[in-house]
Amino acid sequence: MKTFLFIAMCVSALAYLLINAKRPSRRHRSIDVILPAYNEEVCLEASISTLLANPYVNQVICVNDGSTDRTSEILEWCARKWPRLVAVNQENTGKGGALMHGLEYATAEQVFLTDADTFVPPDGDDLGYLLAEIEDGADAVGGIPSSNLSNAGLLPYIRATVKLPMIAIKRTFQQLTGGAPFIISGACGMFRTEVLRKTGFSDRTKVEDLDLTWTLVAQGYDVRHCNRCVVFPQECNSIVDEWKRWRRWIVGFAVCMRLHAPLLRTRFGLFSILPMFAVIVIGIAAYLWALSYAVPTHGLASPVKVFFPLAWVVVVAMIAAISALHHRNILLVALAPFAVLYVILSYAIWAVHGLKGLLTGREPARDKPTRYAYVVA
Incomplete structure (x- = not known):
């Protein structure tokens, strides 16, 4: 589906x-x-x-x-x-x-x-x-x-x-x-x-x-x-900087849902905002259900079964092929399955901080990621 x-x-x-x-x-x-x-x-x-x-x-x-x-x-x-x-x-x-x-x-x-x-x-x-x-x-x-x-x-x-x-x-x-x-x-x-x-x-x-x-x-x-x-x-x-940055984004999203509550009932809310939130809720539930089923059946191999199913690997590799063409770097196709790291990261932050922000309307202090010099081609 x-x-x-x-x-x-x-x-x-x-x-x-x-x-x-x-x-x-x-x-x-x-x-x-x-x-x-x-x-x-x-x-x-x-x-x-x-x-x-x-x-x-x-x-x-x-x-x-x-x-x-x-x-x-x-x-x-x-x-x-x-x-x-x-x-x-x-x-x-x-x-x-x-x-x-x-x-x-x-x-x-x-x-x-x-x-x-x-x-x-x-x-x-x-x-x-x-x-x-x-x-x-x-x-x-x-x-x-x-x-x-x-x-x-x-x-x-x-x-x-x-x-x-x-x-x-x-x-x-x-x-x-x-x-x-x-x-x-x-x-x-x-x-x-x-x-x-x-x-x-x-x-x-x-x-x-x-x-x-x-x-x-x-x-x-x-x-x-x-x-x-x-x-x-x-x-x-x-990972520390990523956690801080994604925490700001996710809690900010939750707080904006409170601030703009009337917008949730509009076309924009129903088709642009709420689906983004629904994907998180359904995703967390799906992973928890899959792990509860896989751990007793596959033991230590269960995380591989849950987080790296064949369908996931194929789909993200196809998506990454577009990115590889854009960045002119074939390595991105090989690294694509590991993008699940960001899925897990976002779900974890939603569970730890996001729902709290949605209920309280409060955000943590803004953290600045570490910058690095880049070379202009």
Whole structure:
């Protein structure tokens, strides 16, 4: 049954892509980029450099959100080097506050929001495809945050095996059925400047991008997803960092379900939000049932039977083949079965922290993953 549903999602997503294919806009120098930065000394200069090299970018507005490392020093040096960089320093307010402060300096009709650890290809039309959606009437549009594998360890490679194709399939299907994608990622989103100024970001949650996306949908704005824009944020290199990051995402999701409870009864809630939660509930129940059956029957071999069934290995290998073509790395196909690690990780965090967040509305303090320098190809 799950295989049939997955195939149906893939076919629907492909048909939607073919029907709604657009050419990229050619309006160069028409986008302002807002780049919040907190303790980003390792990768800030490279990110600013590639953004300024992008033909669609008018200016980069980088907001140093009270960093305690050399971010401020590096930002000031970059501002002297590049006239189209607007350097803003402020006391620490959180990412939402930094983005809203940066928005005060925007002069373009649309702004692109991304993160300081994210590589945005300077020589493609990725931003042009987002801009084409804005020109077609969208108020906000998100792309795909893939994985930056430059200087990355083993975990980012495992994460990259299925990340890009699964985001493309899920968010396209959500657009088709729910009217809008589940989220516009903070690493890759374009907004009409006037719309963002009206709605604004909030730091009431640790997932300001999810909170904003649902707010825009609730207020009737046209929110879309675009598969032709792909950016490359860094992934975590340790299980500890991954636990902290996924805990923020999962508990933030749970808290947003409380904050946006009326939205759950709408088309968007029924087809974009609740299915994401249902998959977790059903998945946890299925694993517990399978383990209870397999352990008495297969003993020590039961985890292999439960977590690496043949159907799983075949399906994820096929999905990973797409990622392997995208990243030009065949190793991703071999690593694909180990993507179950992230399934187990998410289920465990939901059990330990997510349900508590759903019941209490409280989130843990925001933890920052360790950054690493990357090489721009």
